[in-house]
Amino acid sequence: MVEQLSWKVGGQQGEGIESTGEIFSMALNRLGYYLYGYRHFSSRIKGGHTNNKIRVSTKQVRAVSDDLDILVAFDQETIDVNYHELHENGIIIADAKFKPVKPEDTSASLYIIPFTELATELGTSLMKNMVAVGASCAVLNLDPEVFKDVVEEIFGRKGETVVEKNMEAIKQGFSTMKEQLGDHVGVWQLEQADGKKRMFxxxxxxxxxxxxxxxxxxxxxxxxxxxxxxxxxxxxxxxxxxxxxxxxxxxxxxxxxxxxxxxxxxxxxxxxxxxxxxxxxxxxxxxxxxxxxxxxxxxxxxxxxxxxxxxxxxxxxxxxxxxxxxxxxxxxxxxxxxxxxxxxxxxxxxxxxxxxxxxxxxxxxxxxxxxxxxxxxxxxxVEIRRGKLVKDASELPELEPKKYFKRYEVTEDGASPRVIPGMKNGIHHVTGVEHDETGKPSEAASNRKAQMDKRFRKIEKIKFNHPIHVNAPNEEADLLLIGFNSTRGVIEEAMERLEADGIKVNHAHVRLLHPFPAEELRPLVESAKKIAVIEHNSTGQLANIIKMNVGHANKMTSLTKYDGTPYLPHEIHSQCKELF
Structure with missing residues (x-):
């Protein structure tokens, strides 16, 4: 049994590739497994290669896996494009319709299953994706019945007959694949999940x-x-x-x-x-x-x-x-x-x-x-905070004739009272040009400075919980890894591998990019011997922001990837090891 595996399905857009991955992953999610899925697709409505790579684990995962255990192919292009990810014990499950050919430079096993033929015999070739799900079931030694609730949820509105035919397609794929596997049924069987209900x-x-x-x-x-x-x-x-x-x-x-x-x-x-x-x-x-x-x-x-x-x-x-x-x-x-x-x-x-x-x-x-x-x-x-929005006109002072509400009143914290249009005693101007406290256009130098200063006082003290996600087990780190957005999971995995290599690593993930939380990040930067900023662009934009706000450019390295594909854990691991 294994703690985790990586499964990918590929074919042409419009062939049901997305629904294949959706049905497979939904069922496993409901069994209590943790999943992480990433779709590669073309910028067109139909046609062009697409694939969906799904990582299944008994533990939390937040990154695309380095390699691949099972590849489900609806066309030869899927094999040609993705086979290099398969490790030596990997499995290719391919539709017999396109007469699949396994590349010579892979030791992965090829199993040819008549997805389209079996689906057509059941009434429509559109169910070939369900046959593929059933074949995957056999490799994992999963009871096809675990997919019953998902199939009913997706196809129930089309009637019981459609549900039964789709379930039969899964069972046909399961039995056909089981025959070919022989004693290898369940070769990628997962350890039992905890069964807890989670969202996906x-x-x-x-x-x-x-x-x-x-x-x-x-x-x-x-x-x-x-x-x-x-x-x-x-x-x-x-x-x-x-x-x-x-x-x-x-x-x-x-x-x-x-x-x-x-x-x-x-x-x-x-x-x-x-x-x-x-x-x-x-x-x-x-x-x-x-x-x-x-x-x-x-x-x-x-x-x-x-x-x-x-x-x-x-x-x-x-x-x-x-x-x-x-x-x-x-x-x-x-x-x-x-x-x-x-x-x-x-x-x-x-x-x-x-x-x-x-x-x-x-x-x-x-x-x-x-x-x-x-x-x-x-x-x-979840809480609702509406700031200085005036909800009741009785809270406003009576306006003198020809006077206006001070919508842009200069205040100590920079935020001014805000009213709903039409509120009694709340009349004011709204314009995109510089204005005075009532909103009337004003080009006076003193007013301009007062309004500019007022506006920027508003963000001097932003209250945002955890502006940086910090994982810092080391008081003095050999290496500090910094990133933002989706790279958090892949950095966390690379960090574990670097720690196993004997390198002391801390991790900071920036969640408030502006105003930049320099004071929160500075201690981590100063205590690290080397810094690697990991991001998906060619110019190291986050690294430059950090240099502007925190300094220490002399020990900072930009690790950038901008080919359109996500970082993999081994890429960050190997690039960071080169720094030592």
Whole structure:
């Protein structure tokens, strides 16, 4: 028996590859296993190679595995592209339809199963993915009945006959594969899981659920990979609480509509990826100048321009901090797990209203679309804080004739009272040009300085729990590993291997990117002999931010990967060993 294994299914987009992985992983999740899944797919609706790699373990995993145990192939390209990941005892399960050929330079075993033929005999070739699931079942020595609940959940609305046929396809795949395996049935049998119920979700779903829990009632947005699932989730959920999603004509409209909704007192946000955020920059600046709350989700992908729409990258960091023209206060959060994506999203709306400024939730494709096991969420941790929003007109002083409410009153903490439009004694101007305390345009030098200073006082003392996730078992480390977003899991695995090599390693994962938590990071940086900053971009953007805010550039090395694929544990392990 094994504690964990890695399973991958591949073929052409539109062949049911995603549903194959979904059914396989859902059933194992319900048995109590921990899972981590990552999809490789082309930027097209149909066609082009796609695969779904799923890691199954009896312990928490948050990274793509180095190698591969089982490869399920629906075409020869899947074998040719992925076989190099298989270790010497790996297994290829391939559809007989395409007459599979095993490359000469692999010792993995090839098993040819008639996926398509068996499915066609049962009524439709579309069920070939279920035959493949059944074949995988035999390798793991899993009872096909463990898939019954999942099949009923997915196909139940189509009737009992469809459910029965899909279950029969799984059983046919199981028995056919079992015959070929002979005495090797269960060669990759997993140790028994704990049976506990956990969620299994992608980061985008966690962000959307976090927005819902935070009280969002409007999401204007324009669909774009890899952010669209946030829209899709809320399209289904928001109407049940009186909210809605509006698909706007572009990202500019989405951002400005969200600002307008927040101005009206409704919690609203939008989500996009790099190209969309480029279009939103002027609106983000408007949020900063008018001091209207605005939450924006940026799911990073390969850039620039259209770039690599469906591939991993972390190259928007500088743009999210410095992309707007002029100086405005801004908060940039970077969750590193699906759980954090939920909790950080709920907190983003509180920060946006308390500090009356734009808050950007920075994700990346691997976190946004990678599916992982999530411990039950604690909704008691969710709180709603609306800052200085005046909820009752009786709290406002009577205005003298021709006088206006001081919406931009200069205050000690920089945050001014905020009112809902139409509230008695709350009349004021709102404009994107510099203005005085009532919002009227003003170019006076003294007013300009007073308003600029006031705006930036708002973010001098950000209260954000755990701005850095710290794993520091060593008082003085030989090496400090630093990252952000989805690299947390792979860094943690590399850290374990480096420790086994006798290297003292600490790990800091930055969750508040701006304002940068320099004081929290500085002790770890100063106590480390060497520092490796790990990120998915070509210019070492996080490393440069750390150098600007903390210093110690002389002992800092940038480890960067920007080919569109996620870091693997062995890559970080080997690159870090080269530093010694």
């Amino acid at each position: 979700m992608i980061g985008n779903d966690a962000i959307a659920l976090g927005a819902l829990a935070a009280g969002v009632r409007l999401m204007p947005a324009y669909p774009i990979t890899p952010a669209s699932e946030i829209m899709e989730y809320l399209i289904k959920k928001l109407p049940s609480v009186g909210g809605t999603v509006i698909q706007t004509e572009d990202e500019i409209a989405a951002a400005t509509m969200a600002i307008g909704a927040n101005y009206g007192g409704i919690r609203s946000f939008t989500a996009s990826a790099g190209p969309g955020l480029s279009l939103m920059m002027e609106a983000i600046g408007l949020s900063g100048m008018t001091e209207q709350p605005l939450v924006v989700v940026d799911t990073q992908r390969g850039g620039p321009s259209t770039g690599l729409p469906t591939k991993q990258e972390q190259s928007d960091l500088m743009a999210m901090i410095y992309g707007t023209h002029g100086d405005i206060p801004k908060i940039v959060l970077a969750p590193s797990t699906v759980q954090e994506a939920f909790y950080d999203t709920t907190e983003a709306f509180n920060l946006a209203e308390e500090h009356q400024c734009p808050v950007i939730i920075l994700s990346d494709l691997q976190l946004s679309l990678g599916k992982q096991t999530v411990e039950p969420l604690d909704y008691s941790k």
